[in-house]
Amino acid sequence: VTAPYAELVDAAAARYRAAGRWAHGWARGKMGGDPAYAAVLDALADVPEGGCLVELGCGEAYLLALARQLRPDLHLVGVDHDGRRLALGRTALGDDARVTLHEADLRSIALPRVDLVACLDVLHYLPPAQQTDVLTALSRILRPGGLLLIRDAEADAGWRSTATRLSEGLMVAIGRHKGGGVYLRPRREVLDELQGLGLSASTEDCSEGTPFANVLYRARRPEDP
Numbered sequence: 279v280t281a282p283y284a285e286l287v288d289a290a291a292a293r294y295r296a297a298g299r300w301a302h303g304w305a306r307g308k309m310g311g312d313p314a315y316a317a318v319l320d321a322l323a324d325v326p327e328g329g330c331l332v333e334l335g336c337g338e339a340y341l342l343a344l345a346r347q348l349r350p351d352l353h354l355v356g357v358d359h360d361g362r363r364l365a366l367g368r369t370a371l372g373d374d375a376r377v378t379l380h381e382a383d384l385r386s387i388a389l390p391r392v393d394l395v396a397c398l399d400v401l402h403y404l405p406p407a408q409q410t411d412v413l414t415a416l417s418r419i420l421r422p423g424g425l426l427l428i429r430d431a432e433a434d435a436g437w438r439s440t441a442t443r444l445s446e447g448l449m450v451a452i453g454r455h456k457g458g459g460v461y462l463r464p465r466r467e468v469l470d471e472l473q474g475l476g477l478s479a480s481t482e483d484c485s486e487g488t489p490f491a492n493v494l495y496r497a498r499r500p501e502d503p
């Protein structure tokens with residue numbers, strides 16, 4: 279973490295102070311240590327003035343709080359079906375007219391046209407056919423040149439995939455995450471699907487420093503000819 283990024287994290291995490299010391303400390307740790315957040319923040323540089331960032335499954339809205347710190351001009355939309363998590367996000371961002379936090383199921387919500395979509399550690403709670411439906415819907419709301427950033431665990435990374443299934447299965451079982459199960463898919467399958475939707479897609483490992491099988495997918499809608 280470079281010095282400016284650490285300052286950004288401090289400022290964004292401070293928005294959670296009103297929720298107590300524990301919430302503030304947790305926000306700071308999560309914001310400072312997640313490489314996928316840094317990838318999304320880097321991508322903000324390509325979002326035009328006044329553009330729109332959507333995060334599906336935004337949880338406590340840590341990523342949106344970071345984005346708000348960096349780009350006050352953007353419209354930020356977060357969606358999560360867990361009202362307790364979203365309430366914390368509202369503590370941090372609730373008084374901002376350019377932020378909308380929807381308590382809703384991401385499978386059924388209507389979304390605006392968007393320049394950047396983030397969906398981090400969420401899709402694996404949905405059965406594969408529903409993941410396909412979500413990716414299809416997202417490909418349709420991306421503006422030309424718009425980017426979809428997905429982080430999720432892959433099915434075929436050996437013990438790392440097993441560790442992810444066990445850990446996420448436990449989280450669902452104890453109610454930490456609302457959801458019906460854990461459905462990992464092979465990286466190649468997701469990549470082919472994104473490309474089949476007309477997006478220019480690539481992947482990179484995103485599990486450094488963890489025992490998990492996380493992959494970052496980047497999928498961009500081509501500019502209009």
Ligand SMILES: C[S@@+](CC[C@H](N)C(=O)[O-])C[C@H]1O[C@@H](n2cnc3c(N)ncnc32)[C@H](O)[C@@H]1O
Pocket residue numbers: 334335336337338339340341357358359360363382383384385397398399400403455456457
């Ligand atoms: C592991 S958390 C990740 C939170 C956030 N993306 C982050 O990186 O900090 C997964 C989130 O997805 C949300 N989620 C899972 N299935 C969902 C659905 N069908 N509709 C809306 N939110 C969902 C959960 O409530 C949870 O907040």
